[in-house]
Amino acid sequence: MRRSLVPAALLLPLTLLLTACGGNSAAETSTGTDGKGSLTLNVGDQKGGSEAVLRAAGELKNLDYKIKWSTFTSGPPLLEAVNAKAVDIGAVGNTPPVFAAGAGSKIKVVAASHGNSQGEAILVPKNSKLTSPEQLKGKSIAVAQGSSAHFQLIASLKAAGLTLSDVKVKYLQPADALAAFTSGKVDAWTVWDPYTSQVLQAKQGRILTTGQGLVNGLNFQVAAPSALGDSKKAAAIKDYLARLRRAQDWVYDHPDAWAKVWAKDTGLPYAVALASVKRTNASRISVAVDKPLIASEQQIADTFTGLKLIPRKVDFAEFVDTRFNGSLPASTTAPRVYKEK
Numbered sequence: 176m177r178r179s180l181v182p183a184a185l186l187l188p189l190t191l192l193l194t195a196c197g198g199n200s201a202a203e204t205s206t207g208t209d210g211k212g213s214l215t216l217n218v219g220d221q222k223g224g225s226e227a228v229l230r231a232a233g234e235l236k237n238l239d240y241k242i243k244w245s246t247f248t249s250g251p252p253l254l255e256a257v258n259a260k261a262v263d264i265g266a267v268g269n270t271p272p273v274f275a276a277g278a279g280s281k282i283k284v285v286a287a288s289h290g291n292s293q294g295e296a297i298l299v300p301k302n303s304k305l306t307s308p309e310q311l312k313g314k315s316i317a318v319a320q321g322s323s324a325h326f327q328l329i330a331s332l333k334a335a336g337l338t339l340s341d342v343k344v345k346y347l348q349p350a351d352a353l354a355a356f357t358s359g360k361v362d363a364w365t366v367w368d369p370y371t372s373q374v375l376q377a378k379q380g381r382i383l384t385t386g387q388g389l390v391n392g393l394n395f396q397v398a399a400p401s402a403l404g405d406s407k408k409a410a411a412i413k414d415y416l417a418r419l420r421r422a423q424d425w426v427y428d429h430p431d432a433w434a435k436v437w438a439k440d441t442g443l444p445y446a447v448a449l450a451s452v453k454r455t456n457a458s459r460i461s462v463a464v465d466k467p468l469i470a471s472e473q474q475i476a477d478t479f480t481g482l483k484l485i486p487r488k489v490d491f492a493e494f495v496d497t498r499f500n501g502s503l504p505a506s507t508t509a510p511r512v513y514k515e516k
Contacts, residue, residue: 210238219265232425263402277485286396290459294368295386308335314362317352468506
């Protein structure tokens with residue numbers, strides 16, 4: 176159970192939950208069914224996630240199969256459900272599949288989106304004397320262990336000529352980290368949007384550096400091999416992914432409308448949701464699950480294996496299925512740049 180250290184406005188929404196690898200709760204909630212027909216696609220979701228964006232974009236109309244939604248607190252328990260065949264497909268960030276692969280889970284990455292990493296940041300208090308990552312040596316930094324922020328911290332330190340052993344790492348989940356950050360108990364906090372936007376909007380801190388150019392900015396749809404082996408479910412998955420891609424395009428064209436839905440669904444203040452949408456969400460484009468993507472994820476896996484946070488060597492290529500790539504652009508294609516309309 177997540178301790179109540181922050182107001183409801185900071186409940187974990189889509190970007191946060193998709194990116195986070197750790198979670199204090201593995202709770203699952205059934206949230207209803209859409210569509211009609213004899214086939215049911217069991218979809219794992221997170222608060223303010225796929226169901227919300229599909230509904231907002233009008234993409235849950237005319238379904239000739241049923242979608243049964245189950246909401247999870249974060250990526251890891253969602254992937255546990257995929258591994259257990261309780262869920263056919265679900266959305267997570269770039270790190271949970273690496274840890275699931277390390278645990279030998281039966282999962283397949285079937286789709287990806289690429290966004291900018293400006294919302295993935297190392298934050299420092301507003302009045303901090305720190306002005307560059309090189310100055311983090313000897314400082315205390317809060318981060319969620321095993322999360323994408325954890326990898327971003329490692330990459331940012333490496334770029335500054337430092338390692339984890341050069342800093343005092345405080346492994347804290349976001350709620351606890353926010354409390355430590357705002358009370359001055361840590362010198363910095365490595366985190367993702369919408370927390371980045373929340374801190375900036377509240378003028379509680381500033382960005383020391385971002386993950387731009389250091390992390391891959393990928394998010395995934397991960398499916399159960401058993402579902403992919405069922406021709407009817409595979410066809411439904413193909414249709415579902417197409418709807419998600421259209422919904423992502425809708426977000427780019429309607430950032431204000433999506434921010435309103437996202438804020439209502441997650442409890443975020445509208446200003447924070449809109450800032451996060453413009454900084455991060457609207458930048459995402461659908462991309463192919465290809466060799467550069469596999470290589471990028473392999474680097475993350477090897478990094479965590481080297482830190483002994485993953486118990487065995489992972490061959491990430493074994494955990495992808497490229498059948499739904501179609502004519503999608505390469506995973507290295509630059510994300511969209513949001514422009515005020």
